[in-house]
Amino acid sequence: MVSEQHNLLEGKLHILFIRYFIPSISSSLTLSLCILFDTIFIGRGIGSKGLAALNIALPIFNIFIASGLLLGIGGAIAFSIDLGGKKVERARSIFTYSMILAIMIGAFYSLVGLFLVEEIAYLLGASYENIELITGYLGAVMPFGLFYVVNNTLVAFLRNDKAPKLAMTGMMVGNMLNIFLDALFIFKFGWGMKGAALATGLSTLLMTGIFCFHFANPYCNLVFEKTPMRIDIIKRITKNGFSSSIIELSSGLVIFCFNRVLLKVEGVAGVAAYGIIANISLICMAIFIGTSQAVQPIISFSYGAGKIERVLKTIKLGLYTVTGLGIVFWVTGILFPQWIVSWFTKEIALMELTVRGILIYFTAFLIMGVNTMFISFFQAIEKPIYATSLSFSRGFVLIILGLALLPLLFSTDGIWLTVPLSELIIFVISTILYINVYAKQKEQCL
Numbered sequence: 001m002v003s004e005q006h007n008l009l010e011g012k013l014h015i016l017f018i019r020y021f022i023p024s025i026s027s028s029l030t031l032s033l034c035i036l037f038d039t040i041f042i043g044r045g046i047g048s049k050g051l052a053a054l055n056i057a058l059p060i061f062n063i064f065i066a067s068g069l070l071l072g073i074g075g076a077i078a079f080s081i082d083l084g085g086k087k088v089e090r091a092r093s094i095f096t097y098s099m100i101l102a103i104m105i106g107a108f109y110s111l112v113g114l115f116l117v118e119e120i121a122y123l124l125g126a127s128y129e130n131i132e133l134i135t136g137y138l139g140a141v142m143p144f145g146l147f148y149v150v151n152n153t154l155v156a157f158l159r160n161d162k163a164p165k166l167a168m169t170g171m172m173v174g175n176m177l178n179i180f181l182d183a184l185f186i187f188k189f190g191w192g193m194k195g196a197a198l199a200t201g202l203s204t205l206l207m208t209g210i211f212c213f214h215f216a217n218p219y220c221n222l223v224f225e226k227t228p229m230r231i232d233i234i235k236r237i238t239k240n241g242f243s244s245s246i247i248e249l250s251s252g253l254v255i256f257c258f259n260r261v262l263l264k265v266e267g268v269a270g271v272a273a274y275g276i277i278a279n280i281s282l283i284c285m286a287i288f289i290g291t292s293q294a295v296q297p298i299i300s301f302s303y304g305a306g307k308i309e310r311v312l313k314t315i316k317l318g319l320y321t322v323t324g325l326g327i328v329f330w331v332t333g334i335l336f337p338q339w340i341v342s343w344f345t346k347e348i349a350l351m352e353l354t355v356r357g358i359l360i361y362f363t364a365f366l367i368m369g370v371n372t373m374f375i376s377f378f379q380a381i382e383k384p385i386y387a388t389s390l391s392f393s394r395g396f397v398l399i400i401l402g403l404a405l406l407p408l409l410f411s412t413d414g415i416w417l418t419v420p421l422s423e424l425i426i427f428v429i430s431t432i433l434y435i436n437v438y439a440k441q442k443e444q445c446l
Helices: 002-010 013-028 030-045 048-057 059-084 088-115 117-124 131-160 164-188 192-216 231-265 268-304 308-335 337-342 348-380 384-410 412-445
Strands: none
Touching: 013 131, 013 164, 013 268, 013 308, 030 048, 030 164, 030 192, 030 268, 048 117, 048 131, 048 192, 048 231, 048 268, 059 088, 059 117, 059 131, 059 231, 059 268, 059 348, 088 117, 088 131, 088 231, 117 131, 131 164, 131 192, 131 268, 164 192, 231 268, 231 348, 231 384, 231 412, 268 308, 268 348, 308 337, 308 348, 337 348, 348 384, 348 412, 384 412
């Protein structure tokens, strides 16, 4: 364990980054890929009505993930900083609190899902025409709420406890199972929406089981401690993780608001088109988040040990990476929009509407990764006010304002413009904040 800690503080940054990069992206993609395969199989097996119904149900995942990130990212950042400062016992207490809260919250979601599925479906925007499709999906997803929350919490701690490869392995195995079960349940058994949801839930259950193998590792620092109730620890966890939680909750709210506006402007086809774009965006965003999570353990550990110069070099490496990825995503969308959409549907009208949306919406990817990296950096050095303010403005305030105003000026194109414009405004603000923090941290190195 000493050599591992030494490596985080003294090892070559590029090698460390590569070591964390692929596993971090893989683990952050876990649920996004499961939902993506659900979307592809539902689009092919059920059609545009199934795609629209799935998109209405998607915010429930944002709630699950947001809870996991609140406790996982929030706890793992504090855990890593305390390990860097050689406060091992306190780090283990943080892990204990995070996991207990994750189990309690996840169990609550599972119980709610058993008794209030129809009410939740109507709350999300279901109508008489699609209530059966939506409740079929939610009824199979929500009982797995416990495992979605625990999964997202545990994987953050695995990454910060030097086990990113195990997180990647669990994700890969789980997603292979999801693909197999999607095809089996939808096409072979004819279970439709329920089958897609069940495939995702069982895959998440398997992933959680694989992640638990880390507890048998002799170098594992994830130890449950008997500890008295400490409100200060809970506050520290939630303050650190609140920004990530807000980002995820805002994503769910964005989907909900987009669905409402598009239903008025374009009808069911508009909701289906956004369902396709939203799923692609989830994948790209997951890669951006995975990249930011790859540098987070290095930043937090180095910051806790007082290695400020190493912190600044690490964030620069992360910013270069997400900028390159953003350019790749944008170019792909501009050059191959029809090919992307063809994975989900063959309906001509739906394809045309979705392609138009991609050409506008994908410009956001040019700066979305940079914004994600800035927010993660502020979290990693425990500046939650900056991170939370940016996340809330980016994912809620600016999106709501954009959806209220831009469609009045540009109709459907205004809807697609909302996210790129929001990202541009946050890019300007976060760059100013970063330059300010960078200058202050740089002074400490002199």
